[in-house]
Amino acid sequence: MTKTALITGITGQDGAYLAQLLLSKGYEVHGLARRSSTADVNTMRLKWLGIEDDVRIVDGDITDLSGLTRTMRDVRPDEVYNLAAQSFVKSSWQQPILTSNVTGIGVTNVLEALRLEVPGARFYQASSSEMYGLIQEPMQSETTPFHPRSPYAVAKAYGHWITVNYRESFGLHASSGILFNHESPLRGIEFVTRKVTDAVARIKMGLARELRLGNIDARRDWGHSRDYVRAMWLMLQQGEPDDYVVATGRTTTVRDMCRIAFEHVGLKMDDHLVIDPDLFRPAEVEILLGNPAKAKAKLGWEATISLEEMIREMVDADLARHAAVGR
Numbered sequence: 001m002t003k004t005a006l007i008t009g010i011t012g013q014d015g016a017y018l019a020q021l022l023l024s025k026g027y028e029v030h031g032l033a034r035r036s037s038t039a040d041v042n043t044m045r046l047k048w049l050g051i052e053d054d055v056r057i058v059d060g061d062i063t064d065l066s067g068l069t070r071t072m073r074d075v076r077p078d079e080v081y082n083l084a085a086q087s088f089v090k091s092s093w094q095q096p097i098l099t100s101n102v103t104g105i106g107v108t109n110v111l112e113a114l115r116l117e118v119p120g121a122r123f124y125q126a127s128s129s130e131m132y133g134l135i136q137e138p139m140q141s142e143t144t145p146f147h148p149r150s151p152y153a154v155a156k157a158y159g160h161w162i163t164v165n166y167r168e169s170f171g172l173h174a175s176s177g178i179l180f181n182h183e184s185p186l187r188g189i190e191f192v193t194r195k196v197t198d199a200v201a202r203i204k205m206g207l208a209r210e211l212r213l214g215n216i217d218a219r220r221d222w223g224h225s226r227d228y229v230r231a232m233w234l235m236l237q238q239g240e241p242d243d244y245v246v247a248t249g250r251t252t253t254v255r256d257m258c259r260i261a262f263e264h265v266g267l268k269m270d271d272h273l274v275i276d277p278d279l280f281r282p283a284e285v286e287i288l289l290g291n292p293a294k295a296k297a298k299l300g301w302e303a304t305i306s307l308e309e310m311i312r313e314m315v316d317a318d319l320a321r322h323a324a325v326g327r
């Protein structure tokens with residue numbers, strides 16, 4: 001029997017890869033997307049994966065409870081994946097109210113619409129390692145206390161706990177994935193990994209001379225989005241809902257990530273990297289390192305794509321993009 005999935009944020013990196021995964025498993029996939037005059041740009045990730053015509057886009061916004069309720073009633077999903085958010089940490093200081101409404105309260109709207117219309121559906125919430133912030137333990141697990149350090153992280157913490165609350169209050173099959181940094185060629189240009197790989201590609205092709213970054217000594221646990229969406233799906237296949245850290249268990253500095261990208265194209269990082277004090281965060285998260293032991297033991301999940309493989313794939317994709325534009 002064909003399962004139906006509803007993905008909010010389907011036009012983002014994770015939404016596109018998740019849609020591809022679910023389609024490969026025979027799902028009927030619906031994606032919630034805000035109506036925009038730049039609709040063609042918004043679906044570029046689905047086009048890049050060759051699945052644009054295979055998903056059903058539904059107009060909607062997670063800040064609109066009435067619209068979400070109608071969508072749940074019309075689609076009748078078996079599984080709901082809430083990936084929609086204002087997800088850029090830096091912007092959350094400039095837009096704290098928007099971030100709170102979308103990334104925080106928006107989760108409540110999706111859960112409430114699900115509870116009212118399809119209470120038997122299984123729900124996934126995209127939580128974030130940014131919730132740990134000023135870390136309380138060297139390696140963060142599901143039991144590590146949160147200390148968020150940005151409006152984005154605070155909003156994500158709210159979304160995480162309201163998911164737990166709806167699970168405990170109403171018996172929903174609602175799970176959260178506390179995902180550590182995960183990237184891919186579909187990552188937005190504003191995020192540091194893609195900013196680096198795009199700049200390296202442009203420098204290699206003679207289109208730029210420098211890469212400007214802030215705190216390059218910050219350490220992150222980076223994985224590939226393709227691996228991480230598989231964990232999302234596995235969570236909703238379990239008999240009981242739960243929360244899981246999804247991470248590689250390896251941490252790397254931004255500096256070393258940059259070095260991997262530059263070396264891939266035969267360039268020296270120090271010849272092109274410029275440190276810009278204006279790019280430092282108001283409150284920095286110095287290190288994040290996830291403990292994926294629970295996901296491995298209960299879901300049978302582990303990362304399969306290394307940081308080095310991922311960065312090289314991203315650089316190659318950006319080289320191909322710029323070459324195509326120059327034709």
